[in-house]
Amino acid sequence: MGLTMFGIGKPSLIGLDIGSSTVKAIELNLKGKDKGFELKGLGIASLPAESIVQGAFLNSGTIVDTIREAVDTGGFKTRDVAVAVSGHSVIVKKVSLPAMNREELEDHIQWEAEQYIPFDVNEVHLDFQILDTSEGEGQMDVLLVAAKKDLVDDYFQVISEAGLNPIAIDVAAFAVENAYEHNYDGSADDVVALVNIGAQVVNINVVERGVPAFTRDITTGGNQYTEEIQKTLSVSFDEAERLKLGGRGPDAEQDVVPQEVEHAVRAVTDIVIGEIARSLDFYAATAADSRIAKILLSGGGAKITGLGSAFAERTGLTVETLDPLARMLPSKGFEPETLAELAPSLGVGIGLATRRVSV
Ligand SMILES: Nc1ncnc2c1ncn2[C@@H]1O[C@H](COP(=O)(O)OP(=O)(O)OP(=O)(O)O)[C@@H](O)[C@H]1O
Numbered sequence: 001m002g003l004t005m006f007g008i009g010k011p012s013l014i015g016l017d018i019g020s021s022t023v024k025a026i027e028l029n030l031k032g033k034d035k036g037f038e039l040k041g042l043g044i045a046s047l048p049a050e051s052i053v054q055g056a057f058l059n060s061g062t063i064v065d066t067i068r069e070a071v072d073t074g075g076f077k078t079r080d081v082a083v084a085v086s087g088h089s090v091i092v093k094k095v096s097l098p099a100m101n102r103e104e105l106e107d108h109i110q111w112e113a114e115q116y117i118p119f120d121v122n123e124v125h126l127d128f129q130i131l132d133t134s135e136g137e138g139q140m141d142v143l144l145v146a147a148k149k150d151l152v153d154d155y156f157q158v159i160s161e162a163g164l165n166p167i168a169i170d171v172a173a174f175a176v177e178n179a180y181e182h183n184y185d186g187s188a189d190d191v192v193a194l195v196n197i198g199a200q201v202v203n204i205n206v207v208e209r210g211v212p213a214f215t216r217d218i219t220t221g222g223n224q225y226t227e228e229i230q231k232t233l234s235v236s237f238d239e240a241e242r243l244k245l246g247g248r249g250p251d252a253e254q255d256v257v258p259q260e261v262e263h264a265v266r267a268v269t270d271i272v273i274g275e276i277a278r279s280l281d282f283y284a285a286t287a288a289d290s291r292i293a294k295i296l297l298s299g300g301g302a303k304i305t306g307l308g309s310a311f312a313e314r315t316g317l318t319v320e321t322l323d324p325l326a327r328m329l330p331s332k333g334f335e336p337e338t339l340a341e342l343a344p345s346l347g348v349g350i351g352l353a354t355r356r357v358s359v
């Protein structure tokens with residue numbers, strides 16, 4: 001599953017995940033189908049808070065520098081990158097249309113999009129994928145994707161300014177799905193909810209028998225925790241982030257602060273899980289007889305203490321953490337412990353990096 005690819009069959013590319021808290025750059029060597037992959041290069045660099053807010057690039061100079069830093073750290077030879085877009089400016093919709101071939105749909109897509117996309121079709125990049133899931137006679141299911149041109153232009157601009165060449169653009173939720181498919185066997189009947197919790201955005205993708213059945217991004221994530229801690233303890237964002245990750249403030253009273261932090265984390269977890277669960281309930285209400293078998297969490301948010309168990313309790317479902325490195329072969333120069341630590345947040349980047357071959 002992918003959005004637009006400009007140069008299929010390129011020998012190598014960098015999966016570039018421009019997250020609002022960190023930029024991740026990844027290159028893989030795929031060792032034949034199902035045989036796993038080798039990690040060739042990995043670079044991660046932190047973005048200062050407020051560089052990207054609700055999908056808007058507020059400080060493109062800093063974003064360019066951070067992309068450069070991530071790419072330099074990874075030591076890549078190639079300059080070609082695949083990137084992912086997400087958030088409010090991206091819409092994914094599964095629609096049922098009268099059966100037609102690809103060319104006919106290409107002529108028709110603009111018109112169809114007008115019915116289903118809540119944006120002016122002249123202001124979006126449109127893409128689609130014909131799915132073979134339709135059961136209706138003379139009908140076909142189509143996955144419609146619309147991404148606001150402004151957003152895509154912003155990405156292309158920072159990438160070019162960083163000296164890189166964008167050759168593929170994907171939807172973050174689909175990138176996570178690619179990472180899942182490259183690492184898990186998933187039986188043909190499985191319905192799996194992939195939930196990628198970042199700093200600002202949660203990408204939800206319910207994959208039904210290998211096809212995205214419900215894709216939605218909601219605006220919440222790790223920053224909501226940091227902001228709550230910031231408010232409760234009257235500290236800066238950076239200090240609150242440090243406390244959230246288990247650190248302590250310089251003047252912190254050893255036993256009071258952690259308790260307040262813990263309390264804030266629990267309170268925000270209830271809110272975040274509530275929002276995600278509402279989306280999953282919406283899917284459940286519209287899906288005929290498909291039931292979610294499992295939730296796979298990814299993103300840095302997957303590491304929030306107690307989130308997985310609270311989620312399992314709220315939904316009654318099995319909740320696990322996605323390992324986008326599950327099928328990785330021993331790769332020279334990478335510490336297994338460091339990789340295990342990073343793995344949850346590499347879902348989008350790994351998924352993008354698998355676009356190296358025409359998937
Ligand atoms: N061990 C941890 N405990 C709690 N939160 C964590 C932990 N590790 C990372 N996080 C949080 O995860 C978030 C970063 O996750 P991720 O890298 O997936 O986000 P991003 O891709 O940069 O953001 P987005 O996609 O939302 O723009 C941050 O809010 C960070 O504080």
Ligand SMILES: [Mg+2]
Nearest residue numbers: 019020198348
């Ligand atoms: Mg992200």
